Amino acid sequence: MSENGDQSAPPFVPPGLAGQTDVVKRCTALVKDFRDGKISKAIASTKIMQAIPSAFMEGGSGEQAAQAYLEILDQTEKELAEVAKRGAGGAGGGRPRSKSPGGGGRRDSRSPSPRRKVDDSMLPWLVEDYILENTLSPTLAKTKAMLANHARDPKYILETIANSAYHISFPESEWLAIVKGQAVDLNKVITSQFSVSHERQRAESIGDDVKLLFGSSTPTKTVSTQSDWITAWTKAAEATTFVFPHRKRELEKYRQYVMDLFTSSAEQVHERIILLDRKLRNEVAGRRDLELGDCAQFGHWERSFLNDNGAAYLESKSKAKDASGSRGGGGSSGGGGDGQKKKEPCNRFNDERCPSSKAACRYLHICSRCKRNHPVTKCDRPAAVPQ
Structure with a gap:
């Protein structure tokens, strides 16, 4: 015919x-x-x-x-x-x-x-x-097509990245997350920024009985301040742009959105903004009709995480309280049997090496010098001169 x-x-x-x-x-x-x-x-x-x-x-x-x-x-x-x-x-x-x-x-x-x-x-x-x-934006359409291509052989994609003369230093596990369209773990990124030791390896399957070896899956440092977030996000955005150059404008728009939230909010709200950021990036990574630059669509998540009566904030607060109680153990050992936070600043937080989040740690994540929400290493107040 x-x-x-x-x-x-x-x-x-x-x-x-x-x-x-x-x-x-x-x-x-x-x-x-x-x-x-x-x-x-x-x-x-x-x-x-x-x-x-x-x-x-x-x-x-x-x-x-x-x-x-x-x-x-x-x-x-x-x-x-x-x-x-x-x-x-x-x-x-x-x-x-x-x-x-x-x-x-x-x-x-x-x-x-x-x-x-x-x-x-x-x-x-x-x-x-x-x-x-045809209703997708050009950025979303290109990202979707590239992710479909990466899924055919993620091991090969990672090898080409590792062998590129222009790739930045970045955790291997998070390179894989970018290649697969998943959200980057900023805690692992900031941990890698300050790590000077070799991490124990772990295997991760990427399909077809193929496994890749990465460092330890447990980050030793967490993003807990605006400064931490900027440090980690800058590296994550650079790595993402390396794989998806067309997303540069989208990532910059999102960075400005989060920075506006930081600068317009009291310092005690910054931890909620960090949680909101994690939620937004996971949400976008799990969809193919939404990009990080669609900031106007994030309003209901903002209310959920940033308002005092927001559902997500109250849920995280409840989990933190439960975690604090369980860490007390119900006994008298360790001086914290009632599960209550101690009123002293956390020494490890001030040394920028506390493995616990602000909510989970039994000590206060505050500066030992000025009592504000940053480690003493970043405090601009001069140390007291001994009399």
Whole structure:
């Protein structure tokens, strides 16, 4: 059939599309992509309906043209099934005849992965993705396409990063997080900034029985101040931009958003902002229709984490109280059997090496000199001169 892509004959033009060369080319290409196994029948059908003007108008020429192409898809599907059946029946007696439509039958019989036994038409989100594809911003669309490419061989992607002459020093586990589209753990980033020792290795599976070795998964330092966040975020943004250069403007917009929250809030609220940042980055990493630059959509999370009556803030406060109580152990040993915080500043916090968060530590994360929310190493008040 000439409409199935014979190069020696003009493309099939259904009723209602006479003179609409671009639409005919687009629909013909979609039929060919289906025949070559590049897209599923459901996706081809959806895109054909999108390409034809007035395809959804009942009784119109667009509906007739769409129906004609859908019938071609049905016929192509039957021909491919027949080619596959002949090939399977040969029991090693040779390849299917090359006369199958456009040569696509031979490719379709072997192009799918041996593990791929799924009918895409039964996955409604795939069809929905193609319908909504054109509504994504250019940044989101490019990120989505790059992540799909990275997922094919993340081990190779990491090797190319490690061998690049321009990559920055960054925790290997967090390079993997970026490659896979996950949120970076800023605690691990800031820990690596001050670490001078080799960490114990751990293995992490990335699929297909492939494991990568990384340093210890437990950070020894936590992001607890505005200064900590700036230090960690700067490195994380630089690493992310290395992998996704097109996201530079998005990341800078988000950095300014968080900095505005810091500068417009009292210092005792900064810990909540750090929790909010962690939530926002995890939320964005778990979606493909939202980017960090969409700051106007973060309002309900702001209220949840920053308001005194916000659900997320009250939940974190309750967890911190429970953790403090359990650390007390209910006994008298250690001087903290009642689970209450001690009123003295935490010495390890002031040395910038406390492994506990502000909420979990039994001592106060305050400066031992001025009693404000920073370690003494960052205090600008002069030390008292002994009398």
